[in-house]
Amino acid sequence: MTTLSQLQPQPLWQWFEQICAIPHPSKHEQALSSFIQDWAKEKQLKVVEDKVGNLIIQKPATPGMEDRKVVVIQAHIDMVPQKNADKNHDFLTDPIQPVIDGEWVKASGTTLGADNGIGMASALAILGADDIKHGPLEVLLTIDEEAGMTGAFGLEAGMLEADILINTDSEQEGEIYMGCAGGVDAQITLPMVWQAPEPTNPTFTLSLSGLKGGHSGVNIHLGRGNANKLLARFLFNHEEELALELTNFTGGSLRNAIPREASVSFMIPTENVDRLQQLIQDFQALVREELAIADPDMVLTLEEVPAATQVMSEETQQTLIELLHACPNGVTRMSDEIEGVTETSLNVGVISTEAESVNILCLIRSLLDSGRQEVETVLNAITNLAGADIEFSGAYPGWKPDSTSPVMAIVKETYEAIYHKEPTIMVIHAGLECGLFKKPYPDMDMVSIGPTIRFPHSPDEKVLIETVDQYWKLLLAVLERIPTKD
Structure with a gap:
């Protein structure tokens, strides 16, 4: 184990370290997917792999939260495989080598996979925790986001029960995303x-x-x-x-x-x-x-x-x-x-x-x-x-901004309550999967949050350690504030 496991929040970083240890470039996610499925079954969580390879994992509400709306936390399993020309690394067989560099975590000569490994790690850490309050919970892990969004294209209606989707694939702490570009x-x-x-x-x-x-x-x-x-x-x-x-x-x-x-x-x-x-x-x-x-x-x-x-x-x-x-x-x-x-x-x-x-x-x-x-x-x-x-x-398709989104309002109010400052409501030029989810789930309320990640899709990719903890605290607080079902 590296020193990542000593960072806070510890459950998230332990999961991220495990994710780095299992190769998972786009179109080659099966080893990591199988590991997650085996772990979920050991935890007696319901896990389903759909026709295209997406994973849907369900966890019951914690006591007293059973009447809350169902939330799905969403991330993608795959990562972008990029390395420096002088780096000897096979993304199909070699683990990512994360290192702590001052305030940041980066990789040794390759992409880190914080995009979207940190979001995936947060979702799995919540699934594995016994001390986090939440209503009925689903986790959706999609495949092949970086090389064609195959998983998002293939997600079918009826697979999810959730009313609210929290996408974890945005890359700036303090910003809440309510829309994205199509492509x-x-x-x-x-x-x-x-x-x-x-x-x-x-x-x-x-x-x-x-x-x-x-x-x-x-x-x-x-x-x-x-x-x-x-x-x-x-x-x-x-x-x-x-x-x-x-x-x-x-x-x-x-x-x-x-x-x-x-x-x-x-x-x-x-x-x-x-x-x-x-x-x-x-x-x-x-x-x-x-x-x-x-x-x-x-x-x-x-x-x-x-x-x-x-x-x-x-x-x-x-x-x-x-x-x-x-x-x-x-x-x-x-x-x-x-x-x-x-x-x-x-x-x-x-x-x-x-x-x-x-x-x-x-x-x-x-x-x-x-x-x-x-x-x-x-x-x-x-x-x-x-x-x-x-x-x-x-x-x-792009994800059309909805300024009246109830979950966006909850995230904004929660952020202000924790950090005593206003977050920035944003639309991102990168492609998030939310626009594709709107086709099978047109009424699902969606928002995207994440830690600060710099230079994704390049060997200079790095994630700011402090913001991972800030993102985690926000995510947990939002889960506690999810309203009851109508």
């Missing part, structure tokens, strides 16, 4: 035509690293560098001058994470290598100056590699570079209604080069359906001009 995936496919290379030219790989990355909803407004877009910019400006012949473009790993790293491989005439090295130095200095505040540590590395056997055709290469350079990225529009909140954004998340095509995976987010649709039409227009194909999939 849709966009996959652009550019057909590939290969040709024979000039056999005497050397082959190099240019790698871009050192960016902060982060959550494409929570951090998109911070102006951080996108590795895919930066490499495309370099190629657009210099590939003709250098007579580059591309063999590969790879960047990013998740549609909902701002890409921190990307690489491009190419053949180049020997006489242009010195010029290439100078242009790399100049571009690195330029980007570091431009992003001196938001993302100052970008690094370009050039390495000679074994000779390529094929290169992209001139037309394919030019189209790919121009398509990537022209593709919008980042904040499209800020909200007029909610100060400081992003309304619409686009993240050019993943680029992969295959035998038949280059694939570009983006995630569009918007508080408004019309905003999302406008970005879709822009991407349609760009791909039409490029002669590429585009497919939109996995669209999920």
Whole structure:
């Protein structure tokens, strides 16, 4: 056991330490799910795994609270698997290694999984406690939230009895969330035509690293560098001058994470290598100056590699570079209604080069359906001009804000009573599952709270220890204040 188990609240941190010990990246949650099910059965709690793999665990009310409305505490089981390039870690087999760093808990070279492991740990700690007052309680743990919201899409009506849902997936203590953005995936496919290379030219790989990355909803407004877009910019400006012949473009790993790293491989005439090295130095200095505040540590590395056997055709290469350079990225529009909140954004998340095509995976987010649709039409227009194909999939609705929500009022009043200050009522640009839950449960009253988590979806992810205790106290106090059934 690490020193996490000594932190307060101890039951929550003990559970989080256990969660870290069992690998659970998106689409590979079964080991953790099975562990939780076995534990629930040992505690004689009713546990059900639904058709898609979500877990619903029920716990009776504590004595004297039987007449309260049923509450479901909700979290997702999966975590985002991101690591630094120099970190040797297999997310399918290796445990996360949490460490205490001053006021924060982070991981050693990988994402921590506080998103949404802290929320999951709080729910399980409450299920296991004998000294916490609450009415009839359910815990809903969904699968695959980070890679497609499969669990939320698959949740069926009739599985839950709750009147109220408390989502634990927001990431700022002192803020109560009552709405979130919707989103849709966009996959652009550019057909590939290969040709024979000039056999005497050397082959190099240019790698871009050192960016902060982060959550494409929570951090998109911070102006951080996108590795895919930066490499495309370099190629657009210099590939003709250098007579580059591309063999590969790879960047990013998740549609909902701002890409921190990307690489491009190419053949180049020997006489242009010195010029290439100078242009790399100049571009690195330029980007570091431009992003001196938001993302100052970008690094370009050039390495000679074994000779390529094929290169992209001139037309394919030019189209790919121009398509990537022209593709919008980042904040499209800020909200007029909610100060400081992003309304619409686009993240050019993943680029992969295959035998038949280059694939570009983006995630569009918007508080408004019309905003999302406008970005879709822009991407349609760009791909039409490029002669590429585009497919939109996995669209999920936003969670429409309800300023009259009774549970939001309870959380707000409870927070004020505990901390003697007003919380901020917010709408988040990231996607929460609440919007999807509204389809099978349209009358369910929902709210989202959580501790302060910084840089989720990146190896810099960390959670502020003090706020975990604050979140825990708020959650327990809210459970005590749930009203009686009508």
